[in-house]
């Protein structure tokens with residue numbers, strides 16, 4: 001199947017690309033490489049372009065005429081969204097509208113959307129399922145909620161079908177060790193803790209120790225990147241089979257506190273890096289854990305790496321080997337089309 005993938009050079013996008021590529025799909029990645037990397041795109045063609053460039057976007061969409069679009073490209077940091085809300089509304093809403101318009105113009109009807117647990121805010125029940133009212137508590141979450149609303153309205157008005165996957169805390173690296181997370185300024189807990197273990201950061205700050213949780217630190221549902229990737233493959237197959245639009249949580253249903261994660265990172269790496277207790281970070285909900293029953297029941301998805309230490313181990317192996325692996329990947333010839341030309 002021909003699939004157009006925005007943000008396919010990013011962390012989650014590149015892991016989904018490797019699964020879709022392995023299945024033999026014809027992939028076109030559209031990415032501005034602001035946080036993604038050319039080397040991370042293991043399959044398909046890569047066009048470097050920005051979703052604000054409507055001319056290029058429309059041209060590429062019309063020429064490729066995909067059967068489905070997967071939309072990963074977005075700004076994703078909660079704390080940054082509190083400081084720079086306009087950036088989030090521009091990147092996550094305006095650009096999504098540009099993409100949906102280009103799809104309409106090219107008569108592309110199927111859409112997989114990266115949503116987030118951030119749409120729930122502080123959920124009234126944990127694990128949270130998709131019936132719970134959305135009350136985002138930061139601009140990032142609001143942009144994802146608005147994104148979902150646009151899709152819902154479009155699916156009512158037009159011959160348009162979508163699945164929005166609400167990601168919980170995605171972590172880890174490709175089980176085969178080929179790719180992994182490579183942000184210049186990582187903000188995620190597991191990556192930061194591993195940077196401390198590696199000696200690239202001096203100490204890990206625990207943001208907030210007075211939350212209403214068992215040990216006072218925030219609780220999250222960490223899910224392995226390859227399980228997120230398989231969820232996309234299953235969700236897309238379901239969408240193409242049934243044409244039924246839906247919203248589905250994507251997590252394991254277990255919560256770990258920041259302190260649990262720090263202990264697990266120390267255990268896996270066998271390195272006792274310094275940790276300090278710090279102020280709360282803006283926009284963080286205390287507890288967020290997924291009920292992913294709908295995703296399992298409807299698409300047949302089953303997680304294969306539901307193990308925090310395994311998640312950390314794959315990320316650690318990537319951290320230790322990434323420089324060498326990136327060098328090898330970068331030296332390989334690949335089809336990159338700069339700005340569509």
Ligand code: UDP
Pocket residue numbers: 078169187188189190192204205206207208218219220258281284
């Ligand atoms: N966190 C922390 N120190 C860090 C990074 C994150 O204490 O250096 C906390 C953060 O405040 C949150 C949890 O770890 O409670 C998970 O944060 P992350 O950024 O990994 O994901 P988020 O839940 O924001 O998507």
